[in-house]
Amino acid sequence: MSQVLIESVSAVIVDLPTIRPHKLAMHTMQQQTLVVIRVRCSDGLEGIGESTTIGGLAYGNESPESIKQNIDSHLGPLLVGQDSANINAAMLRLDKAAKGNTFAKSGLESALLDAQGKRLGLAVSELLGGRVRDSLEVAWTLASGDTTKDIAEAEQMLDLRRHRIFKLKIGANPVSQDLKHVIAIKQALGERASVRVDVNQGWDESQAIRACQVLGDNGIDLIEQPISRINRAGQVRLNQRSPAPIMADESIESVEDAFSLAADGAASVFALKIAKNGGPRAVLRTAQIAESAGIALYGGTMLEGAIGTLASAHAFVTLRQLTWGTELFGPLLLTEEIVTEAPVYRDFALQMPRTPGLGLTLDEERLAFFARK
Ligand code: MUC
Ligand code: MG
Known part of the structure; x- marks a missing residue:
């Protein structure tokens, strides 16, 4: 089987309303902000992942905006052209080139697992x-x-x-x-x-x-x-x-x-x-x-x-x-x-779903509606 390469990596910031304000010691959430990651591969498959924190920079060292920026400028380009099925090699490449950034890396690793699961017909847990x-x-x-x-x-x-x-x-x-x-x-x-x-x-x-x-x-x-x-x-x-x-x-x-x-x-x-x-x-x-x-x-x-x-x-x-x-x-x-x-x-x-990958499909219309412009 010829290698399946990663063709593109993108990250979109999505703001979603919460059912009520959520009060934590360091921040009161009035909404939640997700970073949705898409990894497209040369076999036409796409893996999805998510990098989400709480309250901008109130909780950790990465904010939704920094996660997107670091994926767009640094982590995504490091993955493009790599073997999408070799998740060990892909994550090692990121770890060698970028310190920390565990939130951004988590969404990327999730997306690679999702794509590979869909490819093999296996749930990520398998x-x-x-x-x-x-x-x-x-x-x-x-x-x-x-x-x-x-x-x-x-x-x-x-x-x-x-x-x-x-x-x-x-x-x-x-x-x-x-x-x-x-x-x-x-x-x-x-x-x-x-x-x-x-x-x-x-x-x-x-x-x-x-x-x-x-x-x-x-x-x-x-x-x-x-x-x-x-x-x-x-x-x-x-x-x-x-x-x-x-x-x-x-x-x-x-x-x-x-x-x-x-x-x-x-x-x-x-x-x-x-x-x-x-x-x-x-x-x-x-x-x-x-x-x-x-x-x-x-x-x-x-x-x-x-x-x-x-x-x-x-x-x-x-x-x-x-x-x-x-x-x-x-x-x-x-x-x-x-x-x-x-x-x-x-x-x-x-x-838990048993469907391949994470077991989820993006609703493109709703994603486009809630994506930050
Ligand atoms: C945290 O600190 O655990 C998890 C549940 C919740 O309400 O806040 C988070 C973060
Ligand atoms: Mg806690």
Whole structure:
């Protein structure tokens, strides 16, 4: 078989409305911005990928605009003319020429996997070695900023059998106010739901010591990134003394970060995110580090739309154990879709397609409508 070459790479910024404002410690989202990547190959096939972050530069080192610019100017041209079926060689070429840029690389790796899956008639999870489950439990984030509204939203999700795990975004308000908010929600939901918090680095160690104790004593199951990713020694100390497990999220900006966190004993759970590792294959390297170190896994999100969500999910369904489930609810936070068939959520879980590639088709009209001009 003659080589199939990459003919073009393009990136388009897409702004989509959210069902409500989504309040995080560092940013309130009024909409979500996706970067949709298309890789066209000489056999006429196209792979699609997504590189999405939260709040411009509020969350990470890459913004939608920088992702597009770096793909257009640097990463895309490096791929054009390369063998589209050799994903190892393509990603190695990018890693040699470009430091970091894991969000941009993740969308490109996803698109290459999508194209290769379509070519071979295999779902991306099969390309990654094969799935060991067909669905993934999905948590919902309560982040309206209002305790009563959050409780009503959780009750609705339980009634619909859509979610029974809730993550509360805290860290922006005074600690005592946040703790009152969390305890009120846990008391309202009781044993019907798992309640967890994500502080998004909002506390310092002196605040976190007491807050983690209170959260653990009040039945909160998991505490995500309570303090700054920079304060490694503090994370190690908190991980030793918190009664509820500590999960690393922002602390992992690469596979190498995952290794050093594991070596230091800085968390007992890792949030896996394709965007922060450089793609669905890269995130599995972090998962392997965690598994070897006895660290539990959670399938994280950067609130991607359907493409990034399924790219993540295809990697996560290959994992032996996801003790803490996933939060792959991004498409449900959006009021609009840019694919012809939205991912299916049923019985508290995302149901995985078996169709070739990621299992998605772009809706060209809707994509053109929502693409930033
Ligand atoms: C984060 O920090 O985990 C994931 C879910 C959500 O609501 O925000 C994101 C980012
Ligand atoms: Mg987080």
